[in-house]
Amino acid sequence: MTPTTQCPLQLNEHGRLRHFLSLDSLSAELLTEILDTADSFLEVGARAVKKVPLMRGMTVCNVFFENSTRTRTTFELAAKRLSADVITLNVSTSSTSKGETLTDTLRTLEAMAADMFVIRHADSGATHFIAEHVSPNVAIINGGDGRHAHPTQGMLDMLTIRRHKGDFSQLKVAIVGDILHSRVARSNMLALKTLGCPDIRVIAPKTLLPIGIEQYGVNVYTNIEQGLKDVDVIIMLRLQRERMRAGLLPSESEFYRLFGLTEQRLDLAHPESIIMHPGPINRGVEIESSVADCPRAVILNQVTYGIAIRMAVLSMAMSGQNEQRQLNAEKLEAN
Amino acid sequence: MRIQISGARLIDPASGMDQVSDVFIEQGKIIAIGQMPRGFSTERLIDAQGLITAPGLVDINAALREPGYGRKGNIASETRAAAAGGVTSLCCTPNTKPILDTPAVAELILDQARDHGSCKVFPLGAFSQGLAGEQLAELVTLRDAGCVAFTNGLNSFTNNRSLRHALEYAATFDLTVIFHPQDRDLAEGGIAHEGPMASFRGLAGIPETAETIALARDLLLVEQSGVRAHFSQITTARGARLIAKAQARGVPVTADVAMYQLILTDEALMDFSSLYHVQPPLRSVADREGLREAVRSGVISAIASHHQPHEADAKQNPFADTEPGISSIELLLPLALSLVEEGVFDLPTALARLTNGPASAMRLNAGTLNVGANADIVIFDPQGQTLVGEDWYSKGANCPFIGHCLPGAVHYTLVNGRITHKRA
Numbered sequence: 001m002t003p004t005t006q007c008p009l010q011l012n013e014h015g016r017l018r019h020f021l022s023l024d025s026l027s028a029e030l031l032t033e034i035l036d037t038a039d040s041f042l043e044v045g046a047r048a049v050k051k052v053p054l055m056r057g058m059t060v061c062n063v064f065f066e067n068s069t070r071t072r073t074t075f076e077l078a079a080k081r082l083s084a085d086v087i088t089l090n091v092s093t094s095s096t097s098k099g100e101t102l103t104d105t106l107r108t109l110e111a112m113a114a115d116m117f118v119i120r121h122a123d124s125g126a127t128h129f130i131a132e133h134v135s136p137n138v139a140i141i142n143g144g145d146g147r148h149a150h151p152t153q154g155m156l157d158m159l160t161i162r163r164h165k166g167d168f169s170q171l172k173v174a175i176v177g178d179i180l181h182s183r184v185a186r187s188n189m190l191a192l193k194t195l196g197c198p199d200i201r202v203i204a205p206k207t208l209l210p211i212g213i214e215q216y217g218v219n220v221y222t223n224i225e226q227g228l229k230d231v232d233v234i235i236m237l238r239l240q241r242e243r244m245r246a247g248l249l250p251s252e253s254e255f256y257r258l259f260g261l262t263e264q265r266l267d268l269a270h271p272e273s274i275i276m277h278p279g280p281i282n283r284g285v286e287i288e289s290s291v292a293d294c295p296r297a298v299i300l301n302q303v304t305y306g307i308a309i310r311m312a313v314l315s316m317a318m319s320g321q322n323e324q325r326q327l328n329a330e331k332l333e334a335n
Numbered sequence: 336m337r338i339q340i341s342g343a344r345l346i347d348p349a350s351g352m353d354q355v356s357d358v359f360i361e362q363g364k365i366i367a368i369g370q371m372p373r374g375f376s377t378e379r380l381i382d383a384q385g386l387i388t389a390p391g392l393v394d395i396n397a398a399l400r401e402p403g404y405g406r407k408g409n410i411a412s413e414t415r416a417a418a419a420g421g422v423t424s425l426c427c428t429p430n431t432k433p434i435l436d437t438p439a440v441a442e443l444i445l446d447q448a449r450d451h452g453s454c455k456v457f458p459l460g461a462f463s464q465g466l467a468g469e470q471l472a473e474l475v476t477l478r479d480a481g482c483v484a485f486t487n488g489l490n491s492f493t494n495n496r497s498l499r500h501a502l503e504y505a506a507t508f509d510l511t512v513i514f515h516p517q518d519r520d521l522a523e524g525g526i527a528h529e530g531p532m533a534s535f536r537g538l539a540g541i542p543e544t545a546e547t548i549a550l551a552r553d554l555l556l557v558e559q560s561g562v563r564a565h566f567s568q569i570t571t572a573r574g575a576r577l578i579a580k581a582q583a584r585g586v587p588v589t590a591d592v593a594m595y596q597l598i599l600t601d602e603a604l605m606d607f608s609s610l611y612h613v614q615p616p617l618r619s620v621a622d623r624e625g626l627r628e629a630v631r632s633g634v635i636s637a638i639a640s641h642h643q644p645h646e647a648d649a650k651q652n653p654f655a656d657t658e659p660g661i662s663s664i665e666l667l668l669p670l671a672l673s674l675v676e677e678g679v680f681d682l683p684t685a686l687a688r689l690t691n692g693p694a695s696a697m698r699l700n701a702g703t704l705n706v707g708a709n710a711d712i713v714i715f716d717p718q719g720q721t722l723v724g725e726d727w728y729s730k731g732a733n734c735p736f737i738g739h740c741l742p743g744a745v746h747y748t749l750v751n752g753r754i755t756h757k758r759a
Contacts, residue, residue, distance in 0.1 A: 101652070124538050129609075145537070211529050211530055
């Protein structure tokens with residue numbers, strides 16, 4: 001009587017990526033392949049001529065239903081470095097305010113023969129809905145959906161960790177701050193678990209922890225001093241002002257006093273630990289200014305790696321989607 | 336029309352009858368069970384060998400969408416769907432447009448049901464004007480126009496004082512009040528049961544306490560005012576226990592659960608399918624077990640469809656932007672039989688919660704097979720099968736069971752001796 005689970009939505013019949021919606025149910029091998037591919041694109045980024053022709057003639061639409069600067073820009077750059085044609089729409093300020101539905105907006109873009117949509121949307125599950133019901137033949141890349149997932153951020157964080165710390169199987173990783181509202185935290189927890197990280201810690205007050213988070217296989221700390229002990233990686237999350245207004249926290253300063261990453265607290269972590277943050281950072285709210293600027297902070301490297309990860313995901317999904325189209329065409333001919 | 340139903344197993348939970356007997360119907364009433372009365376000449380013989388004859392189902396919560404939401408459903412379409420599910424009487428919700436807070440709307444619904452309906456329709460009136468939770472609706476006038484009970488649905492009263500006064504007023508005239516306990520503040524913004532699944536999928540949660548806090552308050556006010564009260568759409572195990580405790584200390588409250596809450600859980604949200612978007616939300620497996628136990632023990636004496644048909648567009652959006660509700664009134668009996676097949680409860684218990692249980696909660700003259708009772712009857716094949724979606728009568732196809740094969744098949748539904756559904 002329970003609903004049947006279908007074959008994985010984001011994979012084609014050969015098990016290759018055709019959409020990139022969430023890190024849920026993706027294998028360690030596939031995640032590693034994304035990281036390896038991104039590594040090779042990092043070299044491209046270091047060249048004088050930064051373009052490769054992998055997506056020449058393809059059209060990528062960035063459709064952002066929610067504001068973004070760095071995610072949108074790095075997706076744009078990634079697509080351009082793959083030689084794709086790119087258009088970017090900030091839909092929050094265009095069609096939907098004229099009463100057009102999400103479905104109609106995307107079908108209109110589809111009619112312009114777009115090959116790929118990069119989508120950010122305020123609703124959890126929005127990209128699943130689009131991949132399933134609206135544009136199944138266009139490769140859909142999740143640029144962040146509600147609180148659910150931000151899988152390219154998750155993978156760029158994994159690339160950052162792998163490049164600085166190596167093997168995941170020996171690491172202690174702490175994620176600190178507003179876990180409840182964070183799609184980044186959810187994607188990171190999933191990726192770390194899949195890649196075999198044995199000690200994933202989340203550090204936050206109870207008001208910022210999702211119910212039942214232990215079921216992700218993470219260790220929960222409400223005390224940052226205990227949580228940071230000997231960790232190799234610290235991922236700080238951005239704290240938004242709304243959280244105070246919603247009564248989840250009394251003030252920014254009390255949050256900083258209890259959960260801010262200060263130099264003193266950093267001493268509790270492993271001496272070679274790295275500090276990450278998805279940005280934009282709030283100095284003096286979740287992180288002390290000097291910590292954000294110290295050599296162990298790899299926040300700007302994350303941005304660079306973000307372009308490589310997005311190039312990897314775009315090119316892999318495009319080839320998986322092309323492969324599926326070919327399979328469908330062959331089947332049609334066989335009938 | 337004189338009808339003879341021959342050879343069926345008769346199950347009437349109200350009287351405890353369970354035997355193979357013939358039923359004789361004349362002028363819309365059951366005039367005999369067992370021996371053919373003298374002078375009876377059968378005009379229509381329904382051969383029901385191997386089938387079960389039971390009182391027609393009584394569904395005490397279904398949205399018919401008329402007036403005002405014709406794109407979602409209307410009285411003709413939704414009562415036809417009800418007849419296919421074995422339903423002979425239903426209570427329709429007041430969230431129409433205009434809202435059912437005036438006698439004119441009640442009369443319109445009753446007229447439409449009489450002229451185009453396939454089952455008996457008993458309107459539930461708005462408890463407050465415009466369902467706004469502030470000023471009382473004209474309850475006695477609405478009762479006189481045909482409303483059998485009053486509800487504010489999921490819209491809370493704006494404050495406890497107004498609610499208290501409303502209950503006292505209703506108690507004065509022995510009116511039945513229906514609560515859908517859900518605390519507005521705790522539920523605000525939520526779209527899924529607060530638990531690991533919602534956390535995992537990033538869906539804003541509605542905690543269990545949204546139900547239990549409202550329920551505990553409502554029970555205290557019911558006790559204080561002495562109003563006749565029914566709690567509808569209970570979703571949590573702890574909520575069911577609160578009702579059990581109140582009943583144990585002698586508060587005469589009744590309760591119902593949505594059929595789909597006995598079957599589905601929040602595990603269904605895995606793929607973000609908007610078909611599983613309902614309010615209050617699908618809860619945990621433990622909650623479902625608690626609800627099933629409460630149905631078995633009789634703490635919950637009614638199972639209702641909580642039928643909410645929608646047009647396709649209402650569900651064509653990301654989960655949070657869709658309208659909540661499931662269309663499933665035409666599956667009421669097959670879904671119950673699927674639970675019997677699963678061993679959740681036995682057939683007489685299932686039928687009791689779908690016939691005399693709900694009828695007595697709403698004080699309806701329905702839900703039994705006595706001699707002299709109205710001939711509201713369902714005849715079904717317990718060994719048959721229903722392929723969901725093969726026939727579909729509701730205007731709303733927002734049903735997660737479409738494509739499933741359910742046990743049992745409704746062969747005939749009769750309302751006052753008139754056949755309102757016959758298996759094709």
